[in-house]
Amino acid sequence: MKFARLGAAGAETPAIMDGGTYYSLAGLTPDLDADFWSSGGPARAAAALAAGELPEMDDAGLRIGAPITRPSSVFGIGLNYAAHAAESGSEPPTAPVLFQKAPNTVVGPYDAVAIPRGSTTTDWEVELGVVIGTRASYLESPADALSHIAGFVTVNDLSERTFQLEGPGGQWSKGKSCAGFCPTGPYLVTPEDVDPGNLRLRSWVNGEPRQDSTTQDLIFDVATLIHDLSQYLVLEPGDLICTGTPEGVALSGRFPYLRAGDVVEIEVSGLGRQRQDFIHA
Numbered sequence: 001m002k003f004a005r006l007g008a009a010g011a012e013t014p015a016i017m018d019g020g021t022y023y024s025l026a027g028l029t030p031d032l033d034a035d036f037w038s039s040g041g042p043a044r045a046a047a048a049l050a051a052g053e054l055p056e057m058d059d060a061g062l063r064i065g066a067p068i069t070r071p072s073s074v075f076g077i078g079l080n081y082a083a084h085a086a087e088s089g090s091e092p093p094t095a096p097v098l099f100q101k102a103p104n105t106v107v108g109p110y111d112a113v114a115i116p117r118g119s120t121t122t123d124w125e126v127e128l129g130v131v132i133g134t135r136a137s138y139l140e141s142p143a144d145a146l147s148h149i150a151g152f153v154t155v156n157d158l159s160e161r162t163f164q165l166e167g168p169g170g171q172w173s174k175g176k177s178c179a180g181f182c183p184t185g186p187y188l189v190t191p192e193d194v195d196p197g198n199l200r201l202r203s204w205v206n207g208e209p210r211q212d213s214t215t216q217d218l219i220f221d222v223a224t225l226i227h228d229l230s231q232y233l234v235l236e237p238g239d240l241i242c243t244g245t246p247e248g249v250a251l252s253g254r255f256p257y258l259r260a261g262d263v264v265e266i267e268v269s270g271l272g273r274q275r276q277d278f279i280h281a
Contacts, residue, residue, distance in 0.1 A: 001046055003032055003151070004187040005065040006057065009108070012065040015057055016045050017187060023054035032188070033069040037133045037150040038237035042190055065108040067153060067188040068131055071238045074101040074182060075229060076157055078172065080219050080244025087252035096220050096228050099172040101157070105182035106240065109274035113158065113180040114281040115260050121161035122258040122278070125245035126203040126211050126266035128196060129155035130222055131188060136235040145226035148235065151188040152196060154268040156276065157242045158182070161251055179281075184240065186272040193270070196222045200269040201246055206262055210255060213246030 005012035006022060014025040014032045025045055029036045036042075048054050078097035079085040085092045107113075115122050133150030157176070164175020196215060203211040215221075220228070225243060229235060250257040258264065260280045267273040 001042060001190045001193065002187040003042070003045070003190075004067050004185065005032055006059055006062040007065065008063060009065065009111075013057070016049055016054065018049060022057040022059050023049055024057050025054065028054075031069050032067060034072070034237040037131070038135070042150070063108060064110060064186050066106050066184040067186070068106070068184065068238055068240065070103050070106055071240045072103065072236045074103050074106065074240045074242065076101055076176060076242040077220070077225060077244045081213065081217050081246045082219060083213070083217070083247035084245055084249070087247045087249070092219055096225055098229065099176060101173065101182055101242070102177035105177055105180065106184050107180045107182065109154065109183050109185040109272070110276070111180060111183060112277045112279050113183065114279050115258065116160055116163070116178040117281045119160050119162070120257060121250070123159045123161055123250045124203055124205065124210065124258065124264045124266065125157040125159060125249055126201045126268065127155045127157045127242045127245050128199060128201065128215055128268055128271070129153040129184060130196070130226070130241040130243060132235045132237055132239040132241070134237055136226060136230045139227045139230040142223035142227040145223040146191065148226060149191050149222075150237070151190045152194045152271055153184050153188050153240075154186070154266060154271045154274055155240070155242050156183040156264065156266050156274060157245060161257070182240075182242070183274050183276055186274065189271055199271070202267050203248065204265045205255065205258070211246050211248030217246065218244065
C-alpha cells in the first residue's frame with residue numbers, strides 16, 4: 001500500500017494511493033500521524049478502500065506533502081555505506097553512527113529548499129527512510145525489528161558540511177537541521193511491498209548523475225539499525241530513520257556544492273522520485 005498527504009503545508013489531506021488514484025482518508029483519520037500507524041490505521045484504510053468507502057480525490061494542482069506528519073524524532077545514520085565513508089575520509093564504522101535532525105526539517109518532496117545563510121557547502125544525500133509503526137525499546141534481536149516498521153520513504157538528508165564538520169561545537173546536527181533539510185516522500189510504502197535490502201538509490205544535480213548504488217551495500221541493514229537504536233533510545237510511532245547515503249556527494253570533492261538555482265532529483269526504486277529547486281534564503 002502507498003500512503004500520501006496532499007494539500008497546502010500544514011493543511012494536508014491524508015490519502016491512500018491505488019492504481020495512480022488518490023483516495024481521501026479524511027473520514028477515517030485526521031492525519032497520517034503516530035496514532036494512525038500504531039492503531040492499525042493501514043489495515044483500516046485498506047479495508048475501507050476495498051469496500052468502496054473512500055472518496056476519490058481530484059489531485060490536479062495539489063501540492064504533495066511529506067507522507068508523514070511531523071515526527072517526534074528524526075534520526076540519521078552516518079557513514080553507513082563503505083564507499084561513502086571512504087570519500088568522506090573515514091574508516092567504515094564498527095557500530096552505527098547516530099545523529100539527529102530537527103523534526104521540522106521534514107518537508108514535501110517537491111518543496112523548494114533555501115540555501116542556508118552563509119552556506120557554501122550545502123550537499124545532497126539520497127537515502128532510504130524508515131518510518132516506525134509501533135513503539136520500540138530494548139528489542140531482543142534484529143529479528144524483532146521488522147514488525148515495528150510502518151513503511152519506507154525516499155529521503156534527501158541534506159547537509160551543510162561546514163556547519164556539520166568545521167563549525168564551533170562539533171555537532172553534526174548543526175549541519176543537518178537547517179530549514180527544509182529533510183524532503184520526504186512522495187509517498188510511504190508499507191513493508192509487505194518493499195525489500196529494504198535490495199533497493200536502488202540514485203541522485204542527479206541539474207540533470208547530471210551523482211549517486212547510484214543499492215541498499216545491498218549498507219553496512220548496517222534496517223533491522224540491525226532499529227535493534228541497535230532501541231538499546232539507547234525509545235523509537236516512537238511516526239519517527240523517521242534516515243539510513244545513510246551512498247558515495248557520490250559533493251563532500252567527495254568530485255562535484256561542486258549546491259547553490260541557488262540548482263535542481264536536485266533523488267529516487268529510491270519503488271518509493272518514488274523527488275525534485276527540489278534550491279533558492280536564496
